[in-house]
Amino acid sequence: MKVIKWMLTLGILLPTYAFSQSGIERIKIDGFIGERINTCIEKRVKAQNVPELIHPFRHMTEGGWWQSEFFGKWMLGATASYRYTADPELLQIIKDAASDFMETQQLDGYIGNYKQEDRLTNWDIWGRKYSSLALLEYYRLTKDGKALKAVERLIDHLIKELEERNVNIAASGFYYGMASCSILEPVVYLYKETNKPRYLDFAKMIVGGIEQAGSSQLITKALQDIPVSHRSPFPNQWWSFENGQKAYEMMSCYEGLVELGKVLNEPLYLEAVQKTVDNILQEEINIAGSGAAFECWYEGKKKQTIPTYHTMETCVTFTWMQLCARLWRETANPMYMDEFERTMYNALMASMKRDGSQISKYSPLEGRRQPGEEQCGMHINCCNANGPRGFALIPDIAYQIKD
Template sequence: MTAYRDTFQFLPSGAVTLKGPLGTALEKSIENRLKKVNYANLVRPFRLRDENDNGWRCEFWGKVVRSAIRSWRCTRDPELLRIIRETVDDLCSTQTPDGCISTYPEALHTTHWDIWGRKYAMLGLARYYHEIEPSEKIREVLRRCLDHLIGEVGPGARRIVDCGMHGGLAASSILGAVIQAARITGEKRFLDYARWIVEQGGSADGNIFTAAGNGTPPARLGNGKAYEMTSCFEGLLEYYRETGNPAFLEEAAAYYRGVRDREIFITGGGGLKDRVGEFWDEGTLRQTHADAGGFGETCITVTWLRFCSLILRITGDSSAVDEMERSFYNALLGAALPDASCWAHVNPTPLAGASCRKPADDQILHCFQKPFDGHDCCLAQGPEGLATAPCTAILRDERGPVVNLYEACEAAVPLTPDSYVKLSITGNYPDDPEVSITLAMDSEKTFALRLRIPAWSRNTAVRVNGKPIQARPGTYLTLERTWKNGDRIDIAFDFSLRVLPAPDGCGRVALMRGPILLAQDSRLGEVDRAIRPGDSVIVETTSVPDIRRIYRLADGSLLCDYASAGNRFSEDNTLCVWMKTIPR
């Protein structure tokens, strides 16, 4: 049914195994979080239809199961697969004869978070269909589920922008799930329903799609709710894939540029304004302010990663990977406990001053005084962010492999239905600049190998079997030739210390080395002290438990990678990102 073929495609499940910080965190996430969830308790509200307090228990099943399926895709873990199959069967058994799958009683259908929750249930089932088993049962469940919704919210019934939370943004974000159902069932009327949603513009406060295309900043789209809004634009990109209408792509691309340039923090996260960091509000400029609310809801980080992944695969724009890489190694890893058993909801606030990390608590208990197994939206979705990394690390196009991330990994990339090439990436990236890529194949093969050259790496040295090749930052370097078994590519990225002034001109600076943000940590010295950065850093040989890498500045100050900073998740372990400076 899809009208548009992406520029880049995912590799088959299990084709990429990451062996660096992201791969390690993914393994811990599976063992310490995803295998320990009480999935029956997530299904229970769908069976009882007793969510009568306007809550969002309805979202947790879909979020956790999507995280589990994507994690299984990367690892093929048999125990995780068994868990997924059982909980999918359990959820399907809650569908009533009218086709409904919901946690809300009938009298409250389409109010508050009901459609939002149905969206996540549908997305979880759709991912199961695409990644694990294209079963007729799932196809029929999705068809009946969407038919039921159309009877409640659709042409001749209620407008979707008049439903649910945040001026219709939450309800309208079901667009992506509707398109998934259309693909799976082949029902054209579901695409017609998707068009009906798009034409309403996502918000009762105005059409966010056309406004973004006309240059309206993200903070002024709808009510500015970042996560729900980005989910709507994910749906718009899926609709573009079905229609090929370039206007939809340009609107989504304009939104991507607006968020990238105006809302994303130096950490690669975003979201501020309220106490838990859930709105767009000129975050790039205001990230050093002390009165800008909480910073960086982890759900926003994960949704931003998914959205960038779509932009990348559809357009081939390497800047999307630059954004993802920064988010992966800083905001995302920093939001997880070292054992990946829990995640932060709001992230360190302020970034300019001493702050600490806090694990998410039981959201439903906190808001409604009713415990719900400790679940939080970011705890449910953080693991999906980790599982997005292997999916993106190496892609392919019609000419050959596309290398996006450089942490140690093994990958098998199909070239034709009958042949493939194995890529082995070695090195200590992202902490060290040198990596090597070795190719293994059963015979000589001619294809193009694309290598992302990050925009921040101003001088990148690339050698193919010892021969230097010129590389330009912010692009893909395409190496097209006849490759032999054992061919080797050596890359040295530019890890020069980058001293970045605060966007608001307050005089503070942030320091980056390669894709890694550096930060002060109270285990290494006084936090929020003034520094004299100098032109380089020295890698320390001493170690501190749970700190991946320690760096010494020219003035003797010790810093560490942002993901390690404050990772005791306690009030006595503080960090600082935007640092004061000592005048030269």
């Protein structure tokens, strides 16, 4: 086994390797970056009011909003932080949270906050995606079989519900179905953990829906070199199904396509992701390593000197870093680490308040950072929930092992 270390100021061209995260607990990052990581863990991750995040899952009264993403995002940031710190206090927080969260699972397998008649609409499946990812990561961390079983029941219920209600997942939710279809990633992970064919079949079905006319067609449009800012006509309503430029959800789907491509040994999936990332880099990512306005691609690189509202959402910043890291693991191309590093030092570091109490929703190139509003009637927002994952990703990437 050969150890490969990526120093934060150096990218080295390597052959294509299979990487794992083993060994992360053996390193500590010092200096400004290390201080920022530690502050985020103490002030954002460990200080979070977790029962508040679980509360909506107990009552299931929602029909439109996205409260169900917050717990999963927090849990993913917490487990990644624990892998780095090995902090026993944080581990206990995680275990208590997972136990309380799994108690909200319904007899039919549903985990979510939507009332019965509104399920499969709006952000419901998106929330189930984050619940699945969180419990799968908890299972990987602790090997608690209850967590894996909970994800199986959750996905089995979703498959059954889609069939019984005759709902095309790629025609549900927002942004040409990209929000709903991003559940592809945990479905692939579940298949890899269980080797049960129904999950692979479901993953293939999701991709089939993505590629249908009238859906996002993420593979076809990428291979046709259609820029991400021109993937659909300008929508009549911005926050709607008819907006195909939504950056965060688009990249989330491509993360699932990378994972499914590995399972199926289908190189076209990776090619589609790489072509999309190349276009994002060439036309969207600004000097600080992030992009998007009103959370959508808009040919932002050439417009970065023009005052623009709501730029550089932290969820976009983190997901861009994660996608670059994923492609580096697949290709060992140092360009992806160069971009990861640029985003980390600039956009990500600029997003967190000095005392760690807030992660801004937007961090524009001029003006001032914007603290996120409290969303969905809760004392949190998407970027405060998601931002810690970006800080925890740094040590995860800083140490890799070639199997």
